[in-house]
Amino acid sequence: MAKKALEGVRVIEFGLYIALPLATRMLAALGAEVIKVETLTSLDMSWFGPMYAPGCLQLEYRPLKRNVTLDIRQPRGKEIMEELIKKSDIYMTNLGEGFLTKFGLDFKHVQSLKKDLIILWQTGLGSVGPYGGFKAYGRLMQHACAISTLGGTPDNLGVANISFSDYHTSMFNALAVISALERRRRTGKGCFIECPIYESGVVAVGPALLDYQANKVVPERRENRHRFYAPHGAYPCQGADRWCTIAVTNEDEWKAFCKVIGNPAWTKSPKFAIAADRVKNAKELDKLIGKWTSKRNVYEVMRKMQNAGVPAGIVAKGEDLDKSLHLKSHQFYYETEFYSADFEKPGMEWPVAGKTVTWKEPVYLSETPCMFGPMHKVGQDNDYVYGKLLGMSKAEIKKLTEESVFK
Amino acid sequence: MPEKKKEEGLVPKARPEGFLPKYRVLDLADEKGAYCGKLLGDLGAEVIKVEPPCGDKTRFRGPFFKNEVHSEKSLFFLYFNTDKGSITLNLEVSAGQEIFKKLVKKADVVLESFPVGHLAKLGLDYPRLKKVNPKLVMTSITPYGQKGPLSGYKAEDINIFAMSGYMQLVGEPDQAPLVLGGEQTFYPGSQYGAVGTMAALYHRDAVSKKGQYVDVSMQEAMISYWQEQTPVTMWQKTKENNTRVGAMDAMVTPCGLYPCKDGWISLCVVTPQEWDTLSQWIYEVTGNPEVLKDEYKGGLISRMPVRDMVNVLVMEFTDKLTGREIFLEGQKRKIVVMPVNDVPSLLSDTQLNSRNFWVTLNHPVVGKLKYPKGALYSDAIGAPVKAAPLLGEDNERIYCGELKYSKEDLAVLRTTGVI
Numbered sequence: 001m002a003k004k005a006l007e008g009v010r011v012i013e014f015g016l017y018i019a020l021p022l023a024t025r026m027l028a029a030l031g032a033e034v035i036k037v038e039t040l041t042s043l044d045m046s047w048f049g050p051m052y053a054p055g056c057l058q059l060e061y062r063p064l065k066r067n068v069t070l071d072i073r074q075p076r077g078k079e080i081m082e083e084l085i086k087k088s089d090i091y092m093t094n095l096g097e098g099f100l101t102k103f104g105l106d107f108k109h110v111q112s113l114k115k116d117l118i119i120l121w122q123t124g125l126g127s128v129g130p131y132g133g134f135k136a137y138g139r140l141m142q143h144a145c146a147i148s149t150l151g152g153t154p155d156n157l158g159v160a161n162i163s164f165s166d167y168h169t170s171m172f173n174a175l176a177v178i179s180a181l182e183r184r185r186r187t188g189k190g191c192f193i194e195c196p197i198y199e200s201g202v203v204a205v206g207p208a209l210l211d212y213q214a215n216k217v218v219p220e221r222r223e224n225r226h227r228f229y230a231p232h233g234a235y236p237c238q239g240a241d242r243w244c245t246i247a248v249t250n251e252d253e254w255k256a257f258c259k260v261i262g263n264p265a266w267t268k269s270p271k272f273a274i275a276a277d278r279v280k281n282a283k284e285l286d287k288l289i290g291k292w293t294s295k296r297n298v299y300e301v302m303r304k305m306q307n308a309g310v311p312a313g314i315v316a317k318g319e320d321l322d323k324s325l326h327l328k329s330h331q332f333y334y335e336t337e338f339y340s341a342d343f344e345k346p347g348m349e350w351p352v353a354g355k356t357v358t359w360k361e362p363v364y365l366s367e368t369p370c371m372f373g374p375m376h377k378v379g380q381d382n383d384y385v386y387g388k389l390l391g392m393s394k395a396e397i398k399k400l401t402e403e404s405v406f407k
Numbered sequence: 408m409p410e411k412k413k414e415e416g417l418v419p420k421a422r423p424e425g426f427l428p429k430y431r432v433l434d435l436a437d438e439k440g441a442y443c444g445k446l447l448g449d450l451g452a453e454v455i456k457v458e459p460p461c462g463d464k465t466r467f468r469g470p471f472f473k474n475e476v477h478s479e480k481s482l483f484f485l486y487f488n489t490d491k492g493s494i495t496l497n498l499e500v501s502a503g504q505e506i507f508k509k510l511v512k513k514a515d516v517v518l519e520s521f522p523v524g525h526l527a528k529l530g531l532d533y534p535r536l537k538k539v540n541p542k543l544v545m546t547s548i549t550p551y552g553q554k555g556p557l558s559g560y561k562a563e564d565i566n567i568f569a570m571s572g573y574m575q576l577v578g579e580p581d582q583a584p585l586v587l588g589g590e591q592t593f594y595p596g597s598q599y600g601a602v603g604t605m606a607a608l609y610h611r612d613a614v615s616k617k618g619q620y621v622d623v624s625m626q627e628a629m630i631s632y633w634q635e636q637t638p639v640t641m642w643q644k645t646k647e648n649n650t651r652v653g654a655m656d657a658m659v660t661p662c663g664l665y666p667c668k669d670g671w672i673s674l675c676v677v678t679p680q681e682w683d684t685l686s687q688w689i690y691e692v693t694g695n696p697e698v699l700k701d702e703y704k705g706g707l708i709s710r711m712p713v714r715d716m717v718n719v720l721v722m723e724f725t726d727k728l729t730g731r732e733i734f735l736e737g738q739k740r741k742i743v744v745m746p747v748n749d750v751p752s753l754l755s756d757t758q759l760n761s762r763n764f765w766v767t768l769n770h771p772v773v774g775k776l777k778y779p780k781g782a783l784y785s786d787a788i789g790a791p792v793k794a795a796p797l798l799g800e801d802n803e804r805i806y807c808g809e810l811k812y813s814k815e816d817l818a819v820l821r822t823t824g825v826i
Contacts, residue, residue, distance in 0.1 A: 005606040007614065018635060030606045050637060052644045060634045129761035134738045140673040140745035143664065149749045150588025158585050159654040159664065160577045167632040171598035172782040178605040179450055183426055185613050191787040199764060200782035202753055206589050210482040211470045212750045213776050219750060224565065224586050228469050232565060234574065234584050243584055247563035306560050313566035315574045315584045317648035318638030321630065329555035332627055333639060356640040362627030363603035367619035368610055
């Protein structure tokens with residue numbers, strides 16, 4: 001069996017939704033033993049989406065993680081959480097400070113349980129400050145982070161129906177705790193790290209932050225046109241809602257591009273002679289290119305451009321990702337089972353809803369490859385974690401299950 | 408080499424000792440992997456950009472400080488190269504390749520984003536560098552990864568964004584797909600690259616004592632950044648594809664972007680209680696009793712059949728207040744309301760400023776600018792301490808100090824185009 005990068009590292013995950021479980025998904029793929037602690041006494045709505053395959057979304061968050069049910073709001077549940085933390089290297093949560101403090105799991109206390117523990121607390125708009133503790137959703141965070149103002153059309157901001165900054169946060173979370181592990185290896189010290197979703201999104205605004213300070217430039221919403229390159233855009237192709245992107249970034253690529261489209265007369269126009277002219281007249285240029293692309297298949301346009309050394313790529317849809325020979329050659333997607341949630345019953349009794357694909361981590365490590373595999377059912381590892389790890393007897397586990405501590 | 412001036416009060420507090428050891432990273436990456444080196448540098452690694460004698464190509468990428476085209480004034484370069492040093496070295500000639508191998512002996516990481524196969528042509532690919540230094544971790548960040556039918560494809564930001572499928576989701580339903588602003592594909596691949604690199608270093612130092620190769624596909628990294636839409640499952644189960652829904656959510660109402668007195672505000676109502684609170688508040692502001700009707704009550708999908716009417720009622724309300732009023736009062740009432748910030752408002756944002764998010768760094772040529780501290784707050788992690796390097800500012804330290812070339816040797820190497 002291949003070696004694992006984070007062999008022997010144990011992580012407790014205590015939280016919901018996207019950014020936190022994605023970070024621990026990565027840690028699990030790198031070989032850490034991630035134990036997801038959750039309770040069926042509070043409904044997690046994400047089990048019921050999407051409509052075409054309820055439950056499949058969980059595959060994005062749970063592969064390879066161990067899973068236990070535990071209600072920390074009960075005194076015994078809180079004690080068991082403390083035992084689990086004592087046996088772990090890393091504790092990661094995105095729950096509110098009020099909730100954690102109310103049930104006796106404030107961070108000062110948690111750190112006192114184990115001096116060299118690495119604690120990562122993911123927050124929304126930050127824990128302190130005038131907006132400290134404010135409620136936030138990733139879907140709206142793209143607006144708070146100003147990302148939606150960097151692009152779009154003159155009439156509309158550039159908006160994606162996606163929890164934009166959650167993904168940045170997830171990788172900051174993972175980078176932080178692996179770096180902290182390395183620090184602990186050298187110094188023996190644990191640490192406390194806070195990672196707000198807000199700040200992790202603001203970082204992705206990038207050079208525009210400097211451009212405003214230096215030049216008072218506020219990003220213009222210029223659709224797909226680039227400030228420095230032309231042609232640069234998504235061009236309509238044959239078929240419904242089919243588009244191919246093309247980006248010409250230097251004079252060699254411009255010459256190659258003109259050759260691919262058959263050197264029509266307009267390419268010789270002084271309006272398009274050098275890059276600065278093309279950027280100035282980009283709208284007109286885009287229309288002329290669209291006339292050529294719209295008579296062609298989207299893949300044909302991409303291949304012709306690439307064969308000539310011009311950067312191009314189709315606007316992929318789910319079906320293109322599904323059929324992609326390139327992604328297949330990486331075995332990027334793999335198929336596995338997902339479950340139908342029924343919060344009236346223990347997680348182990350939830351039926352298999354079907355099989356579908358999820359993705360592997362897009363990092364290929366030559367000696368310790370990322371692992372992939374099935375998700376565990378809710379509560380599947382209660383016996384292992386409470387029995388083997390914490391040394392509880394079968395009778396005790398049964399009793400605590402009946403008392404709904406393990407619910 | 409220009410001397411760097413130290414100014415009182417501009418030298419940030421020293422970074423706490425030992426968050427990352429002084430791992431040496433030789434950074435050969437262009438815009439595709441620059442952020443990876445920055446992430447490692449900001450955490451305390453010693454990142455040295457190894458640039459061609461004329462400078463890394465991202466030094467010539469706009470925008471520029473005061474719009475002056477100059478190798479030290481690219482704001483793109485300045486943003487992505489905090490906490491890095493710089494040496495010049497021509498890897499295209501054999502003397503440069505030999506010197507690079509000497510550097511690799513003492514390095515922990517080589518980071519690169521060349522077209523696939525380019526380093527092999529120079530004799531500097533991982534199999535060969537591994538022989539020079541078996542403990543080396545080498546990380547490649549490329550549009551489509553090192554293997555597979557598309558590995559030779561060229562790509563700019565917009566192409567990777569499109570090929571990941573993300574672009575299909577951005578924009579209005581009946582209009583062209585849009586690229587997000589700010590060249591967003593330059594982040595995810597580098598983030599995965601940094602995580603993979605750190606995992607490899609941790610494994611090397613804690614377990615194996617050996618390095619390894621880390622191969623990141625920017626396309627796949629970007630696919631994982633919108634995985635909540637499960638595009639492949641949707642296609643397989645329904646033979647339909649995700650598409651653009653604009654600024655209003657297609658599943659939840661009200662949820663999205665609403666015009667207010669001075670711009671836009673975003674809000675999202677999920678629970679029945681949140682709707683009760685919001686509708687009461689709307690009534691207080693507009694006096695329109697329609698909004699309190701029972702037919703609008705309920706959880707996240709119950710208002711979908713009356714979506715248009717609900718949005719009209721919400722807009723009638725948001726129109727009467729400023730974004731800031733709706734944000735602060737909404738959050739007070741426990742409704743998820745978020746401001747729509749633009750770049751200037753981020754720089755003056757009270758929350759970010761209260762947390763010392765903006766760090767002033769002084770650059771010898773462009774002077775003081777504010778940079779983000781990063782997303783991690785901890786007593787153990789410091790803020791960035793150094794603005795981007797001048798071209799070749801570490802040549803003497805590395806070539807004379809470490810590799811023991813004399814200044815005369817340096818002059819020869821410079822004159823013959825090696826450094």
